[in-house]
Amino acid sequence: MNSNDLKMVAEALSMQQSWQVGKVLDRKYELTRPLSSKPVANAYLATEIETGESVVLRRCPPGAERGSLEREWEALEACKGDSVQEALSLYPASGFLSVMFYPNATPLIDLSPEQVDAFPILLPKILKAVSHCHKAGWIHGDIKPSNVLWDHDTNAIRLIDFGAAMPIGLSRKHLGSWHASVGFSSEAQTAGEGTAHPSDDWFALIRWIRQLDKVDVSEMSRHNLNRTLEWLGTQM
Known part of the structure; x- marks a missing residue:
């Protein structure tokens, strides 16, 4: 050590x-x-x-x-x-x-098997939220199920935990430390290389969606997930 x-x-x-x-x-x-x-x-x-x-x-x-x-x-x-x-x-x-604090909201990581079909419905809102941050000049830097809250009453979502957020274009080269979640971060982000780029967030979202490949969802939900993956692929 x-x-x-x-x-x-x-x-x-x-x-x-x-x-x-x-x-x-x-x-x-x-x-x-x-x-x-x-x-x-x-x-x-x-x-x-x-x-x-x-x-x-x-x-x-x-x-x-x-x-x-x-x-x-x-x-x-x-x-x-x-x-x-x-x-x-x-x-x-x-x-x-x-x-x-939002008492009526829960992280999407806590979705029950019966609620899994809600994710494709919420996905456009997640895309919009992430794009909103990019337009403001920032990446979230840690997109994953535990960092998105879902309000069951209103179907609203909220991004939380901006501890890994960085201004778009910021080089990681001179940072003393940085945050990356295993399984949701690219090799460059994990290694602290390159610059903060919107593709960092899209990479994480692709990984998230890919986790659902073996999950039993409706045919319509699968179709929507695949369409989203196609779009995300154009953003990388």
């Missing part, structure tokens, strides 16, 4: 101890529960003490470079819209930001 690995382990242990359920941050938020199963979660559900309302607090993962939290905030502000999780406040001195 090299010095960088040791540094990340130490930082992870420190983060694990600093954010625990029941802890009060900035005298304003009480942590309620982690929003991932990772040993060191970088997103927590919290209660705003003054109002009693629930919000999501996000912090940088272990090993993140200086300024990554501010970049995430900048991405959320630039890409704001109906299909993007709403940014609330940035707390740079304390190392976290707050974003809107």
